[in-house]
Amino acid sequence: MSKKHHPQRDYAVYLVVRFVAAILQALPLHVGVSFARFLGWFAYQVDKRHREVARDNIRHAFPHLANQPERVDAMVRGCYHHFCLMLVELMFIPRRLHQENWRKYCSEKNLGAVLDRLVAERPLLIVTCHFGNWEVAGYVMGTTGFRSYAIARVLDNPHLEKYLKQFRQKTGQTILAKKGDFDQITSVMDANGKIATLGDQDAGPRGLFVDFFNRPASTHKAVALMSIQFNAPMVVVGVPRVGGPMQYEIICEEVIDPIDYVNESNAVKKMTERFTQAIERLVVQHPEQYFWLHRRWKHQPAAKTKPKMSAIS
Numbered sequence: 598m599s600k601k602h603h604p605q606r607d608y609a610v611y612l613v614v615r616f617v618a619a620i621l622q623a624l625p626l627h628v629g630v631s632f633a634r635f636l637g638w639f640a641y642q643v644d645k646r647h648r649e650v651a652r653d654n655i656r657h658a659f660p661h662l663a664n665q666p667e668r669v670d671a672m673v674r675g676c677y678h679h680f681c682l683m684l685v686e687l688m689f690i691p692r693r694l695h696q697e698n699w700r701k702y703c704s705e706k707n708l709g710a711v712l713d714r715l716v717a718e719r720p721l722l723i724v725t726c727h728f729g730n731w732e733v734a735g736y737v738m739g740t741t742g743f744r745s746y747a748i749a750r751v752l753d754n755p756h757l758e759k760y761l762k763q764f765r766q767k768t769g770q771t772i773l774a775k776k777g778d779f780d781q782i783t784s785v786m787d788a789n790g791k792i793a794t795l796g797d798q799d800a801g802p803r804g805l806f807v808d809f810f811n812r813p814a815s816t817h818k819a820v821a822l823m824s825i826q827f828n829a830p831m832v833v834v835g836v837p838r839v840g841g842p843m844q845y846e847i848i849c850e851e852v853i854d855p856i857d858y859v860n861e862s863n864a865v866k867k868m869t870e871r872f873t874q875a876i877e878r879l880v881v882q883h884p885e886q887y888f889w890l891h892r893r894w895k896h897q898p899a900a901k902t903k904p905k906m907s908a909i910s
Contacts, residue, residue, distance in 0.1 A: 607753075607754040607755065607756055607757075608756055610754060610756075610757065611754060611756035611757050611760065614757060614760070615760070617688075618688045621685060621688050621689070622688055622689065622692060626689060626693075626842060626843065629685045629686075629688070629689060629842075630682065630685070630842050632685060633678065633681045633682040633684070633685040634678060634681075634682075636681040636684075636685075637674070637677040637678035637679075637680075637681040637682070638674075638677075638678075640677050640681060641673070641674055641677040644677075644890075647890040648673060648677075648890075650889070650890055650891070650892055651672075651673045651676055651889040651890050652669055652670070652673055654889045654892075654893065654894070655669050655672050655673065655884075655889055656669060657810065657811075657812055657894070658810035658811075658812075658884075658889075659810075659884070660811075672884060672885050672889075673889070675885030676885055676886075676887070676888070676889050676890065677890075678885075679838070679885055679886050680888065680890075682838075682842060683730050683732075683838075685842075686730060686842060686843055687730075687732060687764065689843065690733070690736065690764075690843070691764060691767060693843070694736070694737070694740065694843075695740060696740050696741065696742075699737055699740050699741065702843050702844060702845060703733070703737055703836075703845050703846070703847055704839070704845070704846045704847070705846070705847050705848075706846055706847070706848045706849065707848060707849040707850070708847060708849055710832065710849050710852045711723075711832050711834065711849045714830055714832060714852075715738075715743050715791060718789055719789055719828060719829060719830065720785075720786045720787075720788075720789045720790055720791070720792070720827045720828070720829035721790075721791040721792070721829055721830055721831075721832065722792055722793075722794065722820060722823060722824055722829050722830070722831045722832070723745070723791065723792065723793035723794070723831075723832055723834055724793075724794060724795075724796040724820060724831050724832065724833045724834070724872050724875075724876075725793060725794075725795060725796065725833070725834050725835065725836075726795055726796055726797035726835065726876045726879070726880075726887075727795065727797055727887065727888035727891065728797075728835050728836075728837065728876070728879055728880055728883075728886055728887050728888070729835055729836040729837035729838060729845065729879075729883065729886050730836050730837075730838060730845060731795070731835075731836060732764075732765065733836045733845050733847070734793065734834055734836050734847060735747050735765065735770045735793055736764075736765070736767070736768055736770070737768075737847065738768075738770065739767070739768025739769035739770045740768045742769075743791070744769055744770075744771075744790075744791070745769075745770050745771075745790075745791045745792070745793060746770065746771045746772075746773050746782075746785050746790055746791065746792045746793070747765065747770055747771070747772055747773065747792070747793040747794070748773050748774075748775050748778075748782065748792060748793070748794040748795075749765070749772050749773070749774070749775060750774075750775045750776075751774050751775070751776075773785070773792070782823075786823065786826075786827040786829060787827070793834075794820060796816070796817075796820055796833070796872050796873065796876060797809070797814075797816075797873075797876055797893060798816075798817060799814070799815050799891075799892065799893060799894075799895045799896060800815040800816055800817040800818070800896075801815060801896055802815070802896050802899070804816055804817060804818070804896065805817070805818045805865070805866060805869055806897075806898050807866065807869050807870045807873050808870070808873070809873050809876070809877060809893065809894075810877060810880075812894050813894070813897055813898050814873070814893055814894055815894075815895070815896040815897075816869055816873060818865055818869065820868075820869065820872065821864070821865040821866075821868040821869045821872075822865060824853070824855045824868060825855045825858070825864060825865070825868075828855055828856070829855070830852060830853065830854045830855070831851075831852070831853040831854075831868070831872055832849055832851070832852050832853075833849070833850045833851040833852075833853070833872050833875035833876060833879070834847065834848065834849055834850070835847075835848045835850060835876075835879035836848070837879070837882065837883040837886050838883075838886060848879065850875040850876075850878055850879050851871065851872060851874075851875035851878075853868055853871055853872060855868070
């Protein structure tokens with residue numbers, strides 16, 4: 598069933614967002630940080646449904662915290678604060694981060710492996726996740742002169758979709774719709790293009806189930822399938838905030854080459870498990886910066902039923 602759209606409400610929400618962005622961009626960063634802190638506190642108070650989802654996710658991911666509700670609650674609050682601060686940072690980035698000063702805001706770890714593959718005559722899949730400030734990696738790549746593409750879901754609000762797309766494409770990155778741009782995605786890969794995609798989205802009941810924080814998580818097979826089909830290495834990248842607002846570290850956590858799986862009978866699953874494990878390692882370093890509010894484990898494998906025993910006459 599398609600979602601019902603409310604054009605007037607969508608436009609009103611867009612105007613509010615643009616108004617807040619304009620005000621914040623005219624103020625010092627520390628004011629924006631204070632606003633993000635208030636916004637995080639407010640969202641935690643009123644958003645009971647996602648607050649409980651986050652608590653449940655964290656208790657499953659970190660069993661040793663199951664009997665420590667105060668620590669779980671602190672992590673949930675940290676999660677709300679982090680993502681509200683991320684939204685505020687996105688409003689400041691276009692006016693502050695540019696080609697001459699990006700190193701002022703971004704340090705790097707193990708990026709040599711990524712750079713080697715960015716200039717290679719092979720396509721590349723950059724696998725990231727809802728962790729840290731994932732928008733920064735594509736923005737900085739464009740700022741430093743690398744042309745890339747990113748697969749993203751189109752927002753329900755068309756005005757906010759256009760606004761966010763302008764930010765994402767400001768430095769040269771091209772956004773491809775998750776649904777509807779398959780032919781263009783294929784063309785990019787055929788031309789040795791570099792595509793970023795999220796690797797931690799629920800893929801529904803028909804997804805490939807791999808362990809993520811010791812629990813089966815439905816994961817899209819398309820990432821590994823594209824890697825194999827186009828002979829494209831995968832690099833798993835995370836961009837956590839380190840130190841303070843607008844201070845990031847761009848980390849290459851894993852490099853996966855499909856050539857290493859040529860003779861593997863279950864290559865798709867093994868490659869999917871590997872990039873999922875790399876995402877988990879990133880999250881463990883800064884757990885409050887993962888998007889625990891979404892239902893990553895929404896679908897679970899169907900329970901196996903035992904065959905009925907026929908009656909012995």
